[in-house]
Amino acid sequence: MKIHVMYFAQLKALRGAECDTLELDEGATVRGVIDRLVENHGAKMRDALLTGEGSVRPSILVFAGEGQVDPASPKALAGGQTLTLLSPMGGG
Amino acid sequence: MARLDATSPPTLTDEERARYEWQMWTPGFGEAGQRRLKGAAVLVSRVGGVGSVVAYELAAAGVGRLVLAHAGNVKPSDLNRQLLMTHGALGTSRVQSAARRLAELNPNVVLEPVPENVADANVAGLVSQVDLVASCAPLFEERLRMNREAVRQGKPLVDAAMYDMTAQVMTVLPGRTACLACLYPEVPPAWKREFPVFGAVSGTAACMAAVEAIKILGGVGRPLEGRMILMDLASMNLMTRRVERRRGCHVCGEL
Numbered sequence: 110m111k112i113h114v115m116y117f118a119q120l121k122a123l124r125g126a127e128c129d130t131l132e133l134d135e136g137a138t139v140r141g142v143i144d145r146l147v148e149n150h151g152a153k154m155r156d157a158l159l160t161g162e163g164s165v166r167p168s169i170l171v172f173a174g175e176g177q178v179d180p181a182s183p184k185a186l187a188g189g190q191t192l193t194l195l196s197p198m199g200g201g
Numbered sequence: 202m203a204r205l206d207a208t209s210p211p212t213l214t215d216e217e218r219a220r221y222e223w224q225m226w227t228p229g230f231g232e233a234g235q236r237r238l239k240g241a242a243v244l245v246s247r248v249g250g251v252g253s254v255v256a257y258e259l260a261a262a263g264v265g266r267l268v269l270a271h272a273g274n275v276k277p278s279d280l281n282r283q284l285l286m287t288h289g290a291l292g293t294s295r296v297q298s299a300a301r302r303l304a305e306l307n308p309n310v311v312l313e314p315v316p317e318n319v320a321d322a323n324v325a326g327l328v329s330q331v332d333l334v335a336s337c338a339p340l341f342e343e344r345l346r347m348n349r350e351a352v353r354q355g356k357p358l359v360d361a362a363m364y365d366m367t368a369q370v371m372t373v374l375p376g377r378t379a380c381l382a383c384l385y386p387e388v389p390p391a392w393k394r395e396f397p398v399f400g401a402v403s404g405t406a407a408c409m410a411a412v413e414a415i416k417i418l419g420g421v422g423r424p425l426e427g428r429m430i431l432m433d434l435a436s437m438n439l440m441t442r443r444v445e446r447r448r449g450c451h452v453c454g455e456l
Contacts, residue, residue: 167385200338200362
């Protein structure tokens with residue numbers, strides 16, 4: 110199934126793109142998408158998304174469609190869904 | 202929010218009626234809303250790329266009192282986005298430059314420049330003086346500190362932030378919406394003090410934050426209750442996303 114991913118803030122800069130479309134197996138979860146991004150985009154993306162212990166950083170906000178979701182949720186994504194990934198931003 | 206609930210906000214002078222005439226035509230706002238703005242006070246911290254524009258818009262709109270907190274002097278690198286700073290003010294106090302510009306725009310507004318950043322020692326006093334907090338600081342430590350105190354005192358907080366050409370705005374209504382600590386339970390280790398930004402990007406986020414403040418204080422429109430605006434201004438892709446309260450949040454979990 111296809112999952113669309115939109116990147117904001119430093120994640121967008123790291124990816125070098127506003128969005129991607131990934132091909133994942135049916136039943137894929139948010140964590141599956143994140144693991145795919147780490148696999149595709151290497152150490153800097155891994156450092157941005159994951160802690161040293163391998164869990165998703167608490168400051169990475171994930172939205173499925175319009176709603177915020179827990180990155181550790183076991184719930185399967187629906188094909189065609191859009192995930193928005195937001196890394197922290199400041200003011201100034 | 203005792204000041205917001207006041208039954209008799211201050212009346213307007215004829216000069217103020219003339220100044221605010223166009224915005225008082227806004228349906229649901231009118232002179233009653235304008236009087237509420239006049240009776241309101243806002244803490245703006247800091248008056249940089251976001252805070253300068255928030256303060257400018259709130260002064261233009263006639264918010265009665267603005268408390269401006271920002272340490273330090275104007276530097277050349279401030280001038281691409283900190284629109285209350287001027288070339289002539291280089292090397293002088295940021296908050297004094299901001300207050301001078303705001304007074305030129307609207308002498309009716311009471312301005313309280315505080316040449317300090319929001320810290321543990323002053324946050325309770327600063328928040329206690331106002332009805333709403335405009336969180337415009339670059340550092341998470343300061344934003345989370347204001348969030349904690351605003352929640353403790355039951356006051357709304359509007360937070361605006363940006364990176365590169367992306368930006369976000371959210372509103373915290375204590376006990377009703379996610380607070381900043383629900384989203385960021387700890388200071389994100391990756392955030393850096395300096396980052397790429399155009400003034401037009403920080404200013405766009407700031408204008409939206411100012412609209413949020415005006416809506417809450419003036420009793421008009423529908424604030425971002427439980428929603429965050431996300432903007433990618435490189436592609437002009439704007440969206441809202443629902444943000445959730447975090448169970449067990451150490452700041453608002455008991456409310």
